[in-house]
Amino acid sequence: xFSGFNALHFHVDYVAHGFVRRGLVGTLLSPLPDxxxxxxxxxFGVAVAAGLIAVMTRMLRTARARLAxxxxxxxxxxxxxxxxxxxxxxYDFARYDQLNLLLAVAAVWLVRRQRVWAAAAVCVFAxxxxxxxxxxxxxxxxxxxxxxxxxxxxxxxxxFRRALTRGAPVLVACVPTVAVIMAFxxxxxxxxxxxxxxxxxxxxxxxxxxxxxxxxxxxxAGYVAGRLGQGLxxxxxxxxLMATVGSIAAAFVAxxxxxxRRLDLWALVPLGVLPLFAVGVDYARWLGLAxxxxxxxxxxxxxxxxxxxxxxxxxxRWP
Numbered sequence: 020x021f022s023g024f025n026a027l028h029f030h031v032d033y034v035a036h037g038f039v040r041r042g043l044v045g046t047l048l049s050p051l052p053d054x055x056x057x058x059x060x061x062x063f064g065v066a067v068a069a070g071l072i073a074v075m076t077r078m079l080r081t082a083r084a085r086l087a088x089x090x091x092x093x094x095x096x097x098x099x100x101x102x103x104x105x106x107x108x109x110y111d112f113a114r115y116d117q118l119n120l121l122l123a124v125a126a127v128w129l130v131r132r133q134r135v136w137a138a139a140a141v142c143v144f145a146x147x148x149x150x151x152x153x154x155x156x157x158x159x160x161x162x163x164x165x166x167x168x169x170x171x172x173x174x175x176x177x178x179f180r181r182a183l184t185r186g187a188p189v190l191v192a193c194v195p196t197v198a199v200i201m202a203f204x205x206x207x208x209x210x211x212x213x214x215x216x217x218x219x220x221x222x223x224x225x226x227x228x229x230x231x232x233x234x235x236x237x238x239x240a241g242y243v244a245g246r247l248g249q250g251l252x253x254x255x256x257x258x259x260l261m262a263t264v265g266s267i268a269a270a271f272v273a274x275x276x277x278x279x280r281r282l283d284l285w286a287l288v289p290l291g292v293l294p295l296f297a298v299g300v301d302y303a304r305w306l307g308l309a310x311x312x313x314x315x316x317x318x319x320x321x322x323x324x325x326x327x328x329x330x331x332x333x334x335x336r337w338p
Contacts, residue, residue: 027228028115029060030220036213039232040204043147044115053219067117074124078318085321086328093334094317101310115149116308122148123156127319130163135185139192146196150204151295153197155308158291159315161186165284178284201236209233239298246300260302264309270333271313277330278320285316 032045044063048056075098083091122145129138138160145152165182183190206213213229214221221229234242252260271289275282292309296302320326328334 027220027225030217035216036206038203039206040200041149070121071117081318081322090329090334093329098314119145119149119152119156123159126160127163136188139188142189143192143196150200154291154295155312157193158288160189162284162288175283205235206232243297243300251300263306267309267313273330274317277328278326280325288316289313
């Protein structure tokens with residue numbers, strides 16, 4: 020259910036390695052001996068997958084109740100086709116994106132119940148799980164604050180101001196957390212010490228994963244540039260990538276236009292993923308996150324009555 024590369028995440032923790040990035044889940048599992056930790060990791064993956072299935076099922080039930088049957092079919096097809104759906108449910112959950120998507124759902128739920136400080140605490144937890152939550156989790160939480168029920172019809176600038184003021188607890192909690200991760204999240208003793216501490220879990224196939232904890236945070240962009248310069252992706256792959264990003268953006272805007280809605284703070288949420296393309300080469304992963312965020316925004320807008328239909332090209336109203 021996960022690769023050896025990512026399975027190392029379950030064995031890096033604050034107890035054995037000090038404060039390091041992405042060490043929270045490993046720390047929660049650290050009291051368990053290795054055989055039990057492996058079983059717990061599998062149980063973790065099953066639980067996260069079940070949680071995501073439950074959330075997506077709820078999303079689709081919401082769509083079916085509020086959209087015409089053809090539009091509900093179209094939205095269901097988009098959810099099923101998402102790269103982050105079945106592909107991500109049962110594989111490589113050690114990347115923690117799946118867990119953090121659930122935490123983002125929890126934080127938005129809390130915001131909608133006026134529990135912004137509790138949502139801020141969830142965001143801090145998620146950042147300690149994986150710092151990429153800054154780009155795909157924090158934006159949707161701030162959008163939920165800025166587009167609260169009585170502010171949903173406000174201009175984008177007003178929504179943005181509300182997100183910064185009413186969402187101040189989220190910013191106050193998350194900004195220092197990210198700063199601490201960037202400053203102290205690297206494993207300082209170095210490669211040999213880290214390799215020795217994980218020796219029984221290392222194989223030739225996953226030794227490269229050690230650099231997750233050895234790279235400086237500000238070196239990520241240089242690493243990506245270097246890999247791209249080495250021809251990591253062919254011109255065709257880059258073209259397909261750009262076309263997919265453009266298609267997601269065009270479809271997202273088309274939904275707004277079909278409902279005669281101007282772009283609001285929700286519309287900016289999927290854009291939060293874009294910086295990840297500069298700091299990591301997991302481009303299919305970033306695409307999947309952008310797709311899921313766009314779908315989540317559409318479903319939330321449907322739930323709140325601001326979207327009532329999909330454009331014909333995305334619906335089940337086929338000729």
